[in-house]
Amino acid sequence: MIFVCECALGPFLDNATDLLVKRFNFSYVTAGRLMMLPFGLTPVMSLVWSKLFVGKYPTKRRLFFIITGLQALIPHVILYVMPNNPPNTSPVAYQYVSVIIALSIFSLSFAGFCSVMIPSISLIVEEKSIGTAFSAVGSASSLSQALMPIFNSLVIDEGAQLANNYRNLSLLYGCMAIVTILLCIFLHQSTSRTMMTIDNSDDDLKAKLLISTTSSFSGLQEDISLTLNLEPDEEPHTD
């Protein structure tokens, strides 16, 4: 699921500047400035997700996955629906507003991916395997970053009208977002124990994470265990 979601989100940023220039005739400088929006807004949005949504409703993580998927779809729909500008015509006000809205929703979705979807990995794997789990996530992300540019270039190079080709690019990313939503719905409906763990109560999560906080490095983990093992053997002396 992370592979598909990364496909729908990450590589889009690489082509977004060209898309804005070729379809709506934004200048490269303006497109570059607009593209600073997702980079600047995503960390702020990640705080919104983690503090306001997951912080208050920790048992709704799987529902938030679906919302993240929907948010990934909306910007591509907005960009696809907007008509291309004829050559030598400047973008109008509503196009500026639509692009800003699309990029803001994109930031919200990307933040959801980073602060809800990826951290949930730690809920379904044991602490000793956390590195393996996150490296699997990294592998999925890298594969998507390696493969999506190939599909992008196939879409962009297909046909003579470059602006239309870039419009079809939104269709490609929209399809990836739909697949993400379907996977999220499947996950939401799943009743397997592993998947249900994602919606653990906040207290369970805190307990799990606080236990691991006390044993950060392997060298000291044994010391802590030894110290704690002494406890039941120590009988209180009463005179």
Next chain:
Amino acid sequence: MVLLSRNEWLFTVLSILIVTGYTYTLDWPQALETPLREPPYNFSTFQFNMLYFAALLPVGLLGIAIGITIDRIPLPISIMVITLLGFVAQLTIAMCFLTMFTGFYALLIALRAVYGLTGEGAYTIQAVVVQKLGGENYDVMMGLCLTIPLFFDALNSFVTTTLYDATLEASVPLFVCAGMCFMSVIVGCILIFKVKKLDKENLESGKKQIHAEE
């Protein structure tokens, strides 16, 4: 509303900076695309795309092996090996462009593969550190750690092109990239020191708690 405690902020910043070298450096080919396609480099489209393919494909194939290794060996050793290897790989890439010896392209591809794997290792280390120290604010820390490094990716496009325009020498921005990787090495050392210190404090407080209960 206090977002994070002082310690959590510290570890969040260190976890962000440990991957900064990787995120800043990954996209240098894109920033230098125009000069790389011209003399003396004359990279073809295939050769240019291979710079990315070489860095990303090994991660897709061998990434899990890195994760398993990080799980098996002590974290301080993982941090030092991965950050140092990333720095050496990027420094050698810069040296390749400086010397332009015959057949440097093959070495360049091999070094990009090493660099890609160390970058994945840095992200895995970041996840492990935040998972171990995040506590109840784990989601907040993880969100910040994954989103803020994107800034440095964007920063590279600006800094690398500016440096190339000023010097007309590809190796100069690449040495700056190596400098960013060296910063990750320093941050790795600080991270090891700080986590060990925190562990000792936790151990002491655990002992005190046990004595108090006695």
